[in-house]
Amino acid sequence: MSPRALAATVTDRRGSALPMAMLALVVLSALILAFSALSASEPVIANNQLMVAQARAIAETGLERALWALNNPGLAGGLANPLPGAIPAPYDGSQFVAVTAAGASIGGFRVSVASGAAPPERSITADGWAPNDSATPRAKQRITVTVSQIRFLDPPAALSVRAGLDLSGGSTVDARADASCGSKAGSVSLGATTVSSGTAAVYGQDGNNVKNEDTDAPQNQPQSTFDTVGYSNAELSMLKALARATGTYYRGAVTFDSGRRIPNGIVYVDTVSGGNIDAAGPGTTPASDFASVSIGDGAPADPGGVFSGWLIVAGSLSITGSFQMRGLVYVLGDLSHAGAGQIEGAVITRNLRAAVVGPPGATLGGAARITYGCGQARTGGGQVPGGFLIKPGTYKEQAG
Amino acid sequence: MTLAEVLAAAAVVGIGLVALASAIPLAAYGIQEGNQLSTATFLANQRMEQVRSASWTTLPAADNLGSSPSTLTAPQSGGATTFPDESPLAAPYAGYTRTVRIRDCSLAGGCSGVQDAGLRQVTVTVAYAPMTGIGRTPAGATKSAVLTMLVSKR
Numbered sequence: 030m031s032p033r034a035l036a037a038t039v040t041d042r043r044g045s046a047l048p049m050a051m052l053a054l055v056v057l058s059a060l061i062l063a064f065s066a067l068s069a070s071e072p073v074i075a076n077n078q079l080m081v082a083q084a085r086a087i088a089e090t091g092l093e094r095a096l097w098a099l100n101n102p103g104l105a106g107g108l109a110n111p112l113p114g115a116i117p118a119p120y121d122g123s124q125f126v127a128v129t130a131a132g133a134s135i136g137g138f139r140v141s142v143a144s145g146a147a148p149p150e151r152s153i154t155a156d157g158w159a160p161n162d163s164a165t166p167r168a169k170q171r172i173t174v175t176v177s178q179i180r181f182l183d184p185p186a187a188l189s190v191r192a193g194l195d196l197s198g199g200s201t202v203d204a205r206a207d208a209s210c211g212s213k214a215g216s217v218s219l220g221a222t223t224v225s226s227g228t229a230a231v232y233g234q235d236g237n238n239v240k241n242e243d244t245d246a247p248q249n250q251p252q253s254t255f256d257t258v259g260y261s262n263a264e265l266s267m268l269k270a271l272a273r274a275t276g277t278y279y280r281g282a283v284t285f286d287s288g289r290r291i292p293n294g295i296v297y298v299d300t301v302s303g304g305n306i307d308a309a310g311p312g313t314t315p316a317s318d319f320a321s322v323s324i325g326d327g328a329p330a331d332p333g334g335v336f337s338g339w340l341i342v343a344g345s346l347s348i349t350g351s352f353q354m355r356g357l358v359y360v361l362g363d364l365s366h367a368g369a370g371q372i373e374g375a376v377i378t379r380n381l382r383a384a385v386v387g388p389p390g391a392t393l394g395g396a397a398r399i400t401y402g403c404g405q406a407r408t409g410g411g412q413v414p415g416g417f418l419i420k421p422g423t424y425k426e427q428a429g
Numbered sequence: 430m431t432l433a434e435v436l437a438a439a440a441v442v443g444i445g446l447v448a449l450a451s452a453i454p455l456a457a458y459g460i461q462e463g464n465q466l467s468t469a470t471f472l473a474n475q476r477m478e479q480v481r482s483a484s485w486t487t488l489p490a491a492d493n494l495g496s497s498p499s500t501l502t503a504p505q506s507g508g509a510t511t512f513p514d515e516s517p518l519a520a521p522y523a524g525y526t527r528t529v530r531i532r533d534c535s536l537a538g539g540c541s542g543v544q545d546a547g548l549r550q551v552t553v554t555v556a557y558a559p560m561t562g563i564g565r566t567p568a569g570a571t572k573s574a575v576l577t578m579l580v581s582k583r
Contacts (some may be wrong), residue, residue, distance in 0.1 A: 043431070050438035054445040061449045061456075068456035071463025079470045079574050086477060086578040094541065097548050097581035106543050119542075126541050130552040130577035131500065131530075293489070414488045414583055 080168035083136055083159035085426070087128050088172045091138035091155030095120060096176060099142070099151060100416035110178075112144055112151070122154070125162055136160055147263060149178040151417065156429065169429025176417040177267055182258045182359075184375050186214040186233070186247075187401035191255045192363070192380035192390025193220030194248070196229035200366070200393035202246075203232045203400050210403035215245045219255060219380075220389070222248040229393065258377055260359070262305040268341055270421030272297035277338075281320055286350075287327030293412045294338045298322050306343055306361055306381055316382055319362050320344030324352045337410025348397070355402070355410030367394040374406035375399075461560045465524075469555040469574035472518065472527055476553045477576050480512060480529060485549075486583045494580065496533040496549055504531040525557045540579055552577040 098108040098120060108120055118124045122141035127134060136159035143152045155172045162169075187204040188194070194216055196202070204213040215231035216222060222231075224241060235244035260268070272278040272295045281301040285291040298320045300306060306314045320343045329336040329352070336354040340346075345362035352370035360378045376399055380390030393399070408415065483493040495506030504511045512529035535546035556573040 044434070046434040046438040047441065050442045054442055057446065058449055061452055065452045065456045065459075068459035068463075071459045072466065075463040075466035075470070078467055082470050082474050082574075083576055086576045089481075090541070090577070090579040093548070093579040093581045094543065096583075097543070097545070097579075100581065100583075101545065101547060104545060106545075128541055128577060128579075130550070130575055133575075135575060135577050408488055412489050414486060416487075416583060418583065 077166070077168065080159045080166070081170065081428070084157040084168040084170040084429075085172075086157070087136045087138050087159060088155045088157030088170045088426075090128055091126070091140035091157060092153055092172050092174060094126070094138075095140050095142050095151075095153045095155065096417060096419075099176065108142060111148075112142065116142055122156075125158075127161075134160065137162060145175050145177070147177070147261070149180055149264075150420065151176050158429075171427045171429055173423075173425045173427075175420040175423035177420045178417050179268070179271075179413065179415065180260070180264060181407045181415070182260070182357075182377060183210060183403075184213075184217075184258045184377050184406075185254060186217040187375055187399050188216040188391065188393075189255065189258055189375075189377045190216065190218040190220075190222075190364075190380065190389075190391040191259075191378060192218065192383035193388070194218040194222040194246075195225050195389040195392045196223070196227075196231065196394070197225045197392070198227040198229060198367075198394040198396065200227075200229045200395060200397040201232075201399070202230070202393070203398070204234055205232050205238070206400060207402050207404075208234055210407075213401050213403075214247055215401075217246070217250055217254060218248045218391075219250060219252065220248070222246045223389070227394075255379075259379055262308055265305055265341070265343075267420055268295060268339075269297050269299060271295050271418070272341075274421070279320075282322075283320065284323045284325070285328040286323075286325035290330035291324070291328050291336050291340075292330045293336060293410070295341070295409065295413060296338055297341045298343065300343045319382075322346045324348045324350070325368075326350035326352070328352050329354070335410070338412040339409045349395075355405045356412070357406045357409060364391040365394075366397040366399075367392070369396040371398040371400065373400045373402045374410070375401060375403075458560050465557050465559060466572070466574060468522065469525060469557055469572075472522060472525055473553045473555045473574045473576045476512070476527055476529060476555075477551070477578065480531075480551050480553065481578075481580070483511065484583075485580065494549060494551075495531060497530045500530060502530075504529060525555055527553070527555045529553050534579070547582040549580050550577060551580055 101107040102110045119126050120142045122139050125137045127137040138157045140155045145152050153174050157170050159168045188202050202215040204215045212234040214233035230240035231246040233245040275294050277294050277296045279298045283298050300318045302318050322342045339357045341359045343361050346360045346364050348366045349368040354372050356374045358376040364378045378391045383390035484491045485494040492506045495504035495511035497504045503513050514528045516526040517523050518525050530552045532550040534540035534548035540550040553576045554573050556571040559572040
């Protein structure tokens with residue numbers, strides 16, 4: 030081919046339109062098909078997301094079902110407390126429990142309940158599936174949680190003092206009115222109980238109305254008497270967490286009066302550092318870290334003027350004025366109650382730094398009055414739940 | 430390049446594009462459905478979390494959950510509606526409706542094998558008008574995202 034003919038062949042445009050059009054069509058086709066394929070995956074992704082949400086809600090259903098069973102041991106389908114050796118279905122994880130809504134099946138769960146690390150604890154594992162546990166595709170979500178029951182300490186007396194006790198003035202401790210939790214003394218102390226002055230009176234359920242007998246106020250009791258009326262650090266941590274959840278957790282030096290009222294519920298006044306006392310061993314927490322709580326006139330936030338709940342103090346507590354409460358007072362340090370107020374329920378002092386021989390770990394004076402009430406102490410005047418609750422920090426969720 | 434060639438090429442491209450254009454509504458449906466369903470799931474999750482955080486306790490006695498008198502009625506407690514129907518939701522979710530129904534498990538049939546007043550079944554439904562491959566569905570036709578769970582009294 031001559032050079033001229035070759036140049037004409039290369040530069041000639043005739044016949045090029047159709048190949049160019051076909052090429053453009055192929056490129057466009059590829060783009061549109063790719064776009065279609067990508068967009069077809071969108072509903073699948075969204076549906077997967079919905080199935081995961083459904084599986085999670087159904088796993089929650091398994092957890093709630095187990096909680097219901099633990100809190101209703103006497104009902105059909107309930108779980109006995111303590112747990113039986115062989116956990117009945119469906120709480121042994123053997124049974125797939127279908128969940129329907131408006132007549133349509135949404136999914137189902139398997140749940141297993143086991144004893145926890147401590148006696149009041151239970152471990153729950155709940156698996157939720159959507160649309161069921163054998164379909165393809167299916168979503169699975171697992172929730173594991175530890176639940177615990179707040180233990181009621183059931184003290185042996187209206188006022189239990191793990192040290193010496195001193196009463197003066199017109200103070201009164203009276204356990205005669207309530208025998209619903211057994212026969213209780215007025216006070217019980219590890220050290221000596223003294224009436225230093227005045228007409229102070231202690232009455233127990235000893236069958237008479239004579240005050241200050243040994244049966245009313247047993248003193249110099251053995252340490253074992255007080256071993257069962259104390260919370261472990263794990264239990265205190267749970268109580269702290271519950272107080273935090275309701276905004277009733279405080280630290281260090283706190284004064285409750287008309288300027289800062291005390292709300293109903295579980296009120297926890299923690300150490301300055303926020304750590305449990307002697308968590309690292311006996312005597313390891315300095316006294317300067319202890320909480321210091323003062324309660325004066327006008328403290329209850331309740332419109333009725335009566336605080337209802339549990340007051341837990343990781344340190345010392347001083348009550349003056351006419352403070353009225355229903356519930357339980359649990360003091361890890363010492364107690365001073367010298368007002369005209371009344372506590373209906375029970376008072377426990379652990380006196381972690383008090384000497385048995387020496388200054389008393391609890392002093393009552395003025396017109397202070399403590400009246401035993403088992404129901405009030407147990408329920409915090411109707412403010413403290415008694416069933417199994419989720420232990421804070423143990424809720425874990427994982428995808429199947 | 431002659432006029433005839435150009436016209437022939439344009440016709441081929443035009444026929445091809447018309448054929449490909451039929452795939453566009455299907456692709457648009459996929460994207461729209463994914464968008465609507467994932468939004469509905471988000472809205473259902475959001476409402477379920479609000480329901481979960483409502484207290485229903487024996488001590489202190491509190492019922493901020495309520496129960497639905499019928500399957501058509503929003504849950505009520507103490508004469509007040511606890512989780513009213515949202516039909517439609519506020520912008521930017523005006524294309525969705527959201528309802529909460531809470532069934533008292535003490536009613537006949539119970540809930541997942543349990544018949545007791547200490548359990549309730551919460552069902553959150555978020556509905557929307559879906560798009561199909563050929564455009565909007567007829568008026569009234571809806572799709573929905575449904576979440577359900579039991580709640581026990583504390």
